[in-house]
Amino acid sequence: MSRPDxxxxxxxxxxxxxxxxxxxxxxxxxxxxxxQPAITDTPRRCPTPDQIRQEVSRFLEYGKRPSSTxxxxxxxxxxxxxKSSSILKLLEAAAEFVQNETVxxxxxSTRPDTVCEKRLELLTGFPVSTIELGVQSMHDRVLELAERxxxxxxTIAAAERVKQRGYRLGLQMMVGLPGDSEDGAMETARxxxxxxxxxxxxxxxxxxEGSPLADWFRSGRYRPMPLDxxxxxxxxxxxxxxxxxxxxxxxxxxxxxxxxAETGLVAGPYHPAFGHQVYxxxxxxxxxxxxxxxxxxxxxxxxxxxxxxxxxxVQGLKKKNIFYLKQKFLLEKVLLVQDATLAKDHVRVADQxxxxx
Ligand code: SF4
Numbered sequence: 001m002s003r004p005d006x007x008x009x010x011x012x013x014x015x016x017x018x019x020x021x022x023x024x025x026x027x028x029x030x031x032x033x034x035x036q037p038a039i040t041d042t043p044r045r046c047p048t049p050d051q052i053r054q055e056v057s058r059f060l061e062y063g064k065r066p067s068s069t070x071x072x073x074x075x076x077x078x079x080x081x082x083k084s085s086s087i088l089k090l091l092e093a094a095a096e097f098v099q100n101e102t103v104x105x106x107x108x109s110t111r112p113d114t115v116c117e118k119r120l121e122l123l124t125g126f127p128v129s130t131i132e133l134g135v136q137s138m139h140d141r142v143l144e145l146a147e148r149x150x151x152x153x154x155t156i157a158a159a160e161r162v163k164q165r166g167y168r169l170g171l172q173m174m175v176g177l178p179g180d181s182e183d184g185a186m187e188t189a190r191x192x193x194x195x196x197x198x199x200x201x202x203x204x205x206x207x208x209e210g211s212p213l214a215d216w217f218r219s220g221r222y223r224p225m226p227l228d229x230x231x232x233x234x235x236x237x238x239x240x241x242x243x244x245x246x247x248x249x250x251x252x253x254x255x256x257x258x259x260x261a262e263t264g265l266v267a268g269p270y271h272p273a274f275g276h277q278v279y280x281x282x283x284x285x286x287x288x289x290x291x292x293x294x295x296x297x298x299x300x301x302x303x304x305x306x307x308x309x310x311x312x313x314v315q316g317l318k319k320k321n322i323f324y325l326k327q328k329f330l331l332e333k334v335l336l337v338q339d340a341t342l343a344k345d346h347v348r349v350a351d352q353x354x355x356x357x
Contacts, residue, residue, distance in 0.1 A: 014068060014249075015068055015069035015070065015071045015104070016068050016069070016070045016071070017071055017073045017107075018055070018056050018059045018060065018070065018071065018072045018073065018103065019073050019075065020047055020052055020055060020056075020072060020073065020074050020075075020090075020094070021047075021075065021076040021077075022046060022047065022074055022075070022076055022077035022079065022082070022090075023076045023077055024076070024077050025045075025046055025077040025078070025081075025082060025086075026077050026078035026079060026080070026081030026082035026083075026086075026110075026114070027077060027078045027081060027111075028078070028081060028111075028149060029147055029148060029149035030147065030212065031136075031146055031147055031148055031149075032145070032146050032147050032178065032211065032212040032213045032216065033146060033174070033177065033205050033206070033207075033208070033211055033213045034208070034211055035208035035209060035210040035211035035214075035264070046082065046086050046089075046090070047090070048089075049089055049090075049092065049093035052072075052090065052093040052094060053093060053096070056072060056094075056097055056102075056103065060102055060103075069104045069105075070102070070103045070104050071103065071104060071105050071106065071107050071129070071130070072094040072097060072103050072105075072106050072107070073106075073107045073108065073109075074090060074094075074106075074107075074108040074109070075108060075109040075132070076109075078110055078111045078114055078134075079108035079109060079110040079114075080108075080110040080111070080114035080115060080119040080120075080122075081110065081111060081114045084122055087119075087122050088122065091106065091122075091123070091126040091128070092126075094106045094126075095126050095127055098127040104127075104129075105127050105128065105129035105130070106126065106127055106128045106129065107128065107129060107130035107131070107132065107168075107170075108128070108130075108131065108132070109131075109132035109133070109134060109170075109172070110131065110132070110133065110134070111133070111134055111148075111150060112133050112134070112135065112150055112154040112155040112157070112158035112159075113149070113150035113154040113158070115131070115133070115157075115158035115161050115162060116161075117161065120161060120162075120165055128167065129167065129168055130167060130168040130169075130170060130198075131162045131167045131168070131169060131170070132169075132170035132171070132172060132201075133155060133158055133159060133162070133169070133170070133171055133172065134172050135155050135171045135172055135173050135188070135192060136148060136172070136173060136174045136177065137152075137173065137174065137177055137180060137184070137185075137188050138152045138155065138187065138188040138191035138192065139152065139179075139180065139184055139187070139188065140152055141179055142177050142178070142179050142180045142184065145177070145178045145179040146177050146178060147212070152191070155171075155195070156195065159171070159195040159197070160195075163196070168198040168199075169195070169196075169197045169198050170197060170198060170199050170200065170201065170249075171192045171195065171197040171199075171200045171201075172200070172201040172202075172203065173185070173188050173189065173192060173200065173201070173202055173203070173237075174202075174203045174204070174205050175202065175203075175204055175205065175225065175230060175233050175234060175237070176204055176205035176224060176225035176230060176233075176268070176269065177205050178205075178213075178216070178221075178222050182233050182236075185233060185237060186236065186237065186240065189237045189240050189241065190240075193240070193241065193244050193246060197246060198246075198247075199246065199247040199248070199249045200241055200246055200247070200248055200249070201248070201249055201250040201251070202234050202237055202238065202248060202250070202251045202252075203250075203251075203252065203253065204224075204225065204230045204234065204252055204253075204268065204269040204270070204274070205224060205225070205268060206224070206253065206265060206267075206268035206269070206270050207222070207224055207265070207266040207267040207268045208264055208265065208266065209264050209265070209266050214266045217266060217267055218266075224267050224268035224269060225268070225269050226269065227269040227270075227271060229269075230269035231269070231274070231277045231278055231281055232281065234251050234252070234274075234278050235278045235281045235282055235285075238251060238278055238282070239282065239357055242357060243357070250275065251274055251275040251278050252269075252270070252271065252274025252275055252278075253270065253274070254272060254273075254274070254275070273317060276312070276313070276317065277316075277317055279313045280312075280313045280314075280315075280316040280317060280320070280321055281316075282313075282356065282357060283310070283313045283314055283316075283321070283347065283356060284316060284321045284324060284325075286347065286354050286355075286356050286357065287304065287314070287321070287325065287347060287349055287354065288324075288325070288328065289354075290347075290349040290352055290354040291325070291329055291349060293352075294349075294350065294352070298329055298331065298350075299350050300331050300332050300333060301331070301332065301333035301334065301335045302325070302329070302331050302333070302334045302335070302349070302350060303335045303337055303348075303350060304334060304335070304336050304337070304347060304348070304349050305336075305337045305338070305339040305342060305347065305348040306336070306337075306338065306339065306342060306346075306347045306348075307338070307339065307340060307342045307343065307344045307346075308338040308340055309344060310342075310344055310347065311336055311338055314336055314347060315336060322334050322336075
């Protein structure tokens with residue numbers, strides 16, 4: 001078997017992911033923020049080939065073979081930190097599905113310091129297309145405080161190796177880590193962009209039950225970011241990557257990640273619609289800027305037109321954007337009108353067409 005040509009994956013921006021969790025397996029360090037058992041109820045055991053077969057079959061039966069690209073994804077642990085025999089067993093079980101053409105390829109996430117030539121050599125012959133690195137920060141001091149056990153230089157070396165071997169490269173970063181700042185997070189984003197990833201994910205730091213950070217929080221050593229500030233920072237980072245044509249495929253943990261907000265979450269900027277809030281704020285900024293440029297008086301009622309699939313972003317969560325616009329521009333009424341002829345990245349404010357970033 002050779003590595004699949006990932007042009008199919010590129011053609012499908014949103015592959016269907018069949019997740020196989022390997023919760024905190026292969027981890028040489030307990031990162032202070034991590035508590036995978038709080039995120040998934042999967043027991044901390046390496047899945048057997050039979051369990052993988054059952055899981056993939058169950059998932060595809062429920063989800064039915066879709067027209068989009070399908071990938072088996074090992075995540076929640078440090079894939080290349082597993083024993084070689086476990087890596088090979090997992091890859092062999094997943095590769096069966098690529099051989100019988102129910103799945104297109106395999107992806108996994110791993111720590112930057114495990115991406116060495118010897119480990120990458122293990123992948124030879126398997127249909128792995130994508131490797132995601134848990135970067136978290138590009139500041140050594142922040143990595144040290146988070147007890148990551150690797151440095152930013154490891155990420156740079158790992159990203160180069162992944163790209164040299166022709167895999168798609170995904171990078172994951174966190175905001176709100178102990179010792180980090182908004183400027184620090186922007187700098188991490190800049191240094192990640194310099195590594196030319198194919199996509200990124202941005203996660204807020206949450207205080208999860210069972211993590212060392214939970215003890216820090218309880219003793220007053222760590223304070224998480226407030227949700228609003230975190231949404232605004234992630235928005236800035238998202239726009240930064242967008243401007244460089246680097247897709248942001250995930251912002252925040254979602255309900256589907258299995259986080260039990262009642263028992264697993266101690267504190268922090270968690271919201272099941274975190275990404276939606278980021279996009280709603282991007283839209284609000286664009287609409288506010290368009291209104292600010294209008295000659296007085298601003299029409300009242302103000303009519304905003306958008307594609308039906310964009311209306312929820314224009315409204316914002318619980319109509320937050322509408323309330324904000326009324327208050328800021330002293331409007332009696334803001335009317336939202338659906339217009340399916342508009343592109344999804346356009347809104348019309350009064351009569352002016354605005355392109356969203
Ligand atoms: S963050 Fe990643 S490397 Fe750190 S303990 Fe969790 S799964 Fe392991």
